[in-house]
Amino acid sequence: MNAESTTVPTAPTAAARPAAKGATVRRKRRRRAERRPRFAIAVTVCFFALLYLPIGVVALFSFNAQKSLTVFKGFSLRWYEAFAHDDLLLGSLGTSLRISLVATAGSIVLGVTLALGLVRSRNRLGSLAGLIMLVPLITPEIVTGVAAMLLFKGVAVPLSTATVMLSEVTFSISYVTVIMRSRVAALNPEVEEAAMDLGATRWQALRLVTLPALLPGILACAVLVFALVFDDFVLAYFTTGVDPQPLSVRIYSAIRFGVQPTINAVGTLMLAGSVALIALALAIPRLFGRRGGLDLLSGK
Template identity: 50%
Template sequence: MGTRRAAFDRPRTLWGVTALVLALLYLPLGVVFLYSFNSSSSLVQFDGFSFQWYRAVLDNGQMLDSLRVSVEVAVVTTVVSVVLGTLLSFGVVRGMAALGRPVQASVLLRVVTPETATGVALLLMFTQLGVTLSRVTLVLAHVSLCIAFVAVVITSRLSQLNHEVEEAAMDLGATRLQSVWLVAIPALRPAIVSSALLSFVLSFDNFITSFFTSGIGVPPLPVRIYSMIRYGVSPEVNAIGACMLVITVLVIVLAMLVARLGGRRRTPDFRQEDATIV
């Protein structure tokens, strides 16, 4: 019995489980990326490398228009969600304690609410108010989805900050707004960047909410892809899926670089100060 348990607890067992989980996560993405370079239109047999499907996507004006709409909506959604989510986080953490927990609970409830129910509710609300579905309703729907995630990320970081540092800045002559802008916001920069990245990704590849609230006109990219695969899967879908994956990775790398550069700027050079004192 002890021998079997020792054999099971060996590190290679954990490495095997890790490899299995990583394969489950990334193998479908790898298949899509590989078949986007397929020289034939087959989706089950790889016949050689070719960039013809990427050229087809670049020549597809409707696909490029949908990509532009998705990027524009994601950028606007990210900016609005980060601003409102940050303000909401300050209200939850620094506001009245009696209202902080109920508001925080309602934000968490919004995070776990099924997106299909949210999309239907938004569609009914816009219809009852007589609002025509357009790019504006699409942005509002995405903001209502992303702002809760932004608030959760920033609230968890803000609750760990020492409020006495801001009070010390006020004692040195800073106003309340200056203490927040010069002390709290720089400390929250990693959380703000992370929440902005999360908002962009959630908005850029969102389908359910976009499907219910996009209306007429140029649809966002996920809705365009859905309309294409309804009549058969085209290899162009693999190419545009690979492009979306590349865009997401570039956004992640950019956010990591910004967070790292921000951390270096805030790190004091103690060696230089010690040399000066000596």
């Protein structure tokens, strides 16, 4: 054998030993980080159990065949049938739907307009207005409700469904403005400028270019605001009149004399509707984004 073709293993040098040791330490840390944090998982499970277990109990006893809130005697739809024949609850449901529709329409129109103005504004007044729009989001809702009630009392406006609508519109504008402001800022202003260069007026460019681009965000905000207003209790409680009352206030008035199984059925329906609306609000932007991508691929 030639000496040149023979390789003799050499011991690692002093410089290579710290590097190998450091690689081993990094592997151990990576393995330790990849382990499941059992304490965090246990805390998360306990949190969701405490959060959703009462809701699950309400939903379960809404199907109870017996008029009991402690003993479950089998599944039945009798309490949902009782809700369908309760004129007071159905009237309150209609009132809540009207309030939610009006509040959604008003907050969308005002919120989108304000978002466009805040993004297009280049002075300090626009920045100050943007900060002011965040105040209702961090203000306790009970403070907003009391302030709205005192305002209507001060100007001698009787509390009614109209005052609830005005209060809900005012409270919901901030949600729409904050969400739509980011959507407007993401738009390319050159597209609107190109439309005006082709002969469109500013209003036509807004109606034919800007608003269609903002449509997914507008629809998502509309669904979200509708769900929030429909479930709202604090603001509706302080600004509603004697009759007709929103459904949330009617439920509160009913449970003061004892919780009835019909209220469990109403609460379950409200929960299911709210979850469906919020899921729809989250799915709309993704649906439009996927459809937009398919349109681009197909050349439409």
